[in-house]
Amino acid sequence: MNSQYNMLSQEALAKIDREVAKYPADQKQSAVMAALVIAQDEKGWLSQEAIAAVAGYLGMAPIAAYEVASFYNMYDLHPVGKYKLTVCTNLPCALSGGVHAADYVKEKLGIDFDETTPDGKFTLKEGECMGACGDAPVMLVNNKRMCGFMFPEEIDKLLAECK
């Protein structure tokens, strides 16, 4: 195997293979979104090298993979804290406290949106609609875990859980 993929583990490559298998044999590029998530999960964020490794593995030009990585909001093109918290502040959430929940987290962590705590533990992001407005206020932990009804007590509990 070409050395450029070395930065991704065998386990990650096996996961990417499972994604590739979903699509017609001549459409490997279809797996790029999932593959970038797999790389991001493994590396913590997507460096140019990680994006290029995914592109090479799928037989795409690096710029084509970078276009995807930079188009979709949940790819992290810069390092983030151990826990990335994304708070939805869109209107339906805001009507039920989304903005206040974000303010509460900001105060607790002492950071604003797009900032990381000095200990590298938390990064805070402002999110757009996550499709769970009935559970407002809603936040995502590390992109994949959704938490609903996040009032002060629940936020305190979540922050305490993040070791």
Add this chain to the structure above:
Amino acid sequence: MALIDTINPLLTTGWSRGDAGWRLKDYEARGGYVQLKRVLASKMTQDELIAEVKKSALRGRGGAGFPTGLKWSFMPKAATEKYVVCNSDEGEPGTFKDRDLLRFDPHSTIEGMIIAAYAVGAKLGYNYIHGEIFEIYQRFEEALGEARAAGYLGDRILGSEFSFDLFAHHGWGAYICGEETGLLESIEGKKGQPRYKPPFPANFGLYGKPTTINNTETFAAIPFILGMGGEAYLNLGKANNGGTKLFSVSGHVNRPGNYEVPMGTPFAKLLEMAGGMRGGRKLKAVIPGGSSAPVLPGDVMMECSMDYDSIAKAGSMLGSGAVIVMDETVCMVKALERLSYFYFEESCGQCTPCREGSGWLYRVVHRIEHGQGRTEDLDLLDRVTDNMMGKTICALADAAAFPVRSFIKHFRSEFEYHIENKKCLVNPDVQRAGSGFFRASSTAGAA
């Protein structure tokens, strides 16, 4: 949360057990996959199947309301490589029905997609699931595994001549992929920028091949339509607006959540089901069909019934059925500012009127909200929306313009007050109390 209330459960039949009732055995126990078996065993023709769906007057549940049977009939018969795609990229602010459908009853969508594939002659399908609901994507993959193991997916399904396989594809944070051709680009592993239409997906879809793309709720309705018959389904609703519909009720109600009601149910009834107004406050405004639909004043909304035609007559759209309820604690300028920011943030950038216009709308509404509005700003907003609507490849520009025009149309005096007095008409303390966030806190006593 599972279903709270319903008038006539159909799509939500399987929701009563919440997270405990989604597995294949549960779905089969409530009659699941019976319709697929019947279609295959009776060797129903594609035309018969499509005719039954047409009879039901099922209209696309994703927002456009296009007749589903008609859409299926556009698929060229002669083509050999065809696809069926489900749009579960639910990111329209206010909409959260597809998430619950896939969470509590993923197999009804799977069965609906298999039957649709049979009707249009597709061998392969994808369900594109909103990236933010990754846990639901994982559950859907599990459900697909169950269906495959049971012989409902794969080669020669249940011993018939018909083969079809289905996979899940996830998004990763781009509202624009809810637009069907942007979604297809995204499955192809590209930026989700919408395509020029025509050609429509029925002729040039995924990988350039004929593709039928429907919303999750549309597919999920198919087994129920076949079970009760197209005509009976139609009669649940009203003419031209067949069946039941899921409404996602959010905002200032006591019980936000999904409600399944027959098409044509009065809005007042839906509001009552959602527990009425939070804190007994007065209804100010409603966005009846997701954030892209024009806002309606509360008193106009109270006269409407929940179907495509009634809402259209009142000057808005039923859209995806996302009902955003706002009470008197809302500053309409601030509400619009947040929506305008959303469209600015989510414009994919390929069409100049949308890329630039959405930024103009946001910046001008922002300055009005922040006490820097100018007398001519309302006319300026009007002109910018004029230059956006109908001038772009997809409808995102229109979706950005509709809220601006309708908020100003119905609540003009609030915007004028803001410009003149450089502050909100609604007292900031009242606005703060409205969200209910501090209710749960031990330090705040506000109701």
